[in-house]
Amino acid sequence: MRLILVMLLMIAGMSFANDALSDVLEARADYVSCDVDYAKDWLSMRESCGVEENVSVFDSSSYVEDLEDDLDDIYDAAKDGNRFSFGLNILEIAGDSLKLIGEVVKDALDHKTFAFFSCVREGEPSLKDDRTDCREDAIDKEKTAAEDYVEFELDEANEEIAILDATGVETSGMEEIVEYGEELIEDIDPGYSTYDPQEIQKLHLRHSRLVFLFRAEQMLAVLNYAEPIIEASNNDNKEEILDREDALREDVEDLLDMCEYSDEVEVNSDYAKENLECWEDGMDALEEFNDLRWLILEGA
Amino acid sequence: MDIKIVLLLVLGVSFLFFGCAGKKANPNEGVKYDEIESTEPDDSVTSPPAEEEVSDDDSTYVEAETEEDDSDEGTVEHEEEFEADEETEDLADLFVIDTDKPLEGEGLDVKSPEQE
Incomplete structure (x- = not known):
């Protein structure tokens, strides 16, 4: 009997993979993709303003490509339920996002007109609204997954307590x-x-x-x-x-x-x-x- | 060379390698908690625990080396080398704990470009 109890404890100690982990990570990946989509749409809008106001804007395609690659990696890690890889890939996309922002700031100082900045400013609100809606959908999805995740953890914890308690x-x-x-x-x-x-x-x-x-x-x-x-x-x-x-x-x-x-x-x-x-x-x-x-x- | 001499050489060399082999080094032999400097832990779901570095001062301890764990959690699996009685095994099996660290909201603050 004692051996069975201890074997159960070992299993509890190793812990079954939490089924809700992938759901939580995928919801978070959805949240991050809202920012990536916003960045892409914003850059595209800015380029249109450049054409309209006859000012040059930098070629952002390589930065967008990096963000998209990073996002693919994030989704892969989410599907695998790999927390470590997920965390690393989030750091990666955060770094690439900052690089993009740096380029935008640099480009803004390069022969831009007041009309150009006004054009971009006018285009932003609708993009931000879209981003807000996207984020709220992702947050709703994560909320459900988070509840499931913690419920699972508590079930496992109670199982572990029961086993240890039975052992003395x-x-x-x-x-x-x-x-x-x-x-x-x-x-x-x-x-x-x-x-x-x-x-x-x-x-x-x-x-x-x-x-x-x-x-x-x-x-x-x-x-x-x-x-x-x-x-x-x-x-x-x-x-x-x-x-x-x-x-x-x-x-x-x-x-x-x-x-x-x-x-x-x-x-x-x-x-x-x-x-x-x-x-x-x-x-x-x-x-x-x-x-x-x-x-x-x-x-x- | 005479075949008998060759055979004797082969057997002699084999004895040197296999006949003198004793108990495998216990990776944890003599390693003391307060003499160990752990490296930054790796919190991968499949990660091995941090390698333990033994101080050079007065140590005669074997450096702890652990094998990568295939399970989802950060526990360590060693090759079973010990013949312990059931009671000891039961007790030892209580000393198993997950080392993975949960995420803390990563991804909620990734920055987007805004108007200059």
Whole structure:
């Protein structure tokens, strides 16, 4: 029975791929494509103004091509549910977008007339309206996918808690994080319904913090459970395991203090910076935790 | 050269390579948590964990090398080298945790060109 429980835990620990991940990433890719389409339409409108007002504008075709290639890569990563590749490709398109903007600014200083700028200014509002409609459609799609995604995560988390609980691990810390996760789900609809990217990002930042904290609480729970068992065992690596467990426990407890959850995100960049510190420091702990497994087995 | 001498040479060389081979190095042998400098983690869904670099000070430890994981999550799979009793295996199997970091709203702030 115990072996079955532990096998279930291993499966839960590895986690089935979240079916909603691709949906979330594809919705986000749709959102980014709204900006790419806007850029293409805006450049085309600007070129028309150049012809109309008899001023030259730079050839933007290579920049557009780069954006389109980047967008293809983003959609590929989304379809594969590959978060890492998705994130990298987003950085790529962000970089290429800034390059394009740089060229636009440079070109604007090159023999342009007031009439030309007026022409462009007049053409912008309808393009922006189209972009707004496009973004809202993408946000609506992402909202549904995000709810499914977090629901799936919470189901997995509860499964993991049940398995650990049945083994005898004290899981109250993990349960508390799941409760915060349930509150996050309640906030998804109102947050996404603002259609405000800053508000939507707040939800993602909270989500990231909760995922980290759940894993930190899981580590602490397992370390506390394992310590007396290792202590009473004849494992050849007992002393080293106990020393490393002590050091790791202290670090995890410090991380849990440092990264305490708040559902209030006042300044996104500040919360993001805290998340980065939590994850950077936490990654060492997560890897050490995984390494302890081999030390235990090796000393058996 | 006499065939018997050739055969003896081959057997002797084979013994040197295979007869002297002992237990495979445990990638984690003696590696201490507080002596490890981890590189920047790779949060790919198929990524291996960061390689651990051991300090040069007083280390006699084997540098930790891990194999790429085929699963969707950032856990590590090692070749099973240990014969542990069931109870130890059960305990060890609790020490498995995902290392992938979620996205945090990437793509929401990609800039578009606007009027100069």
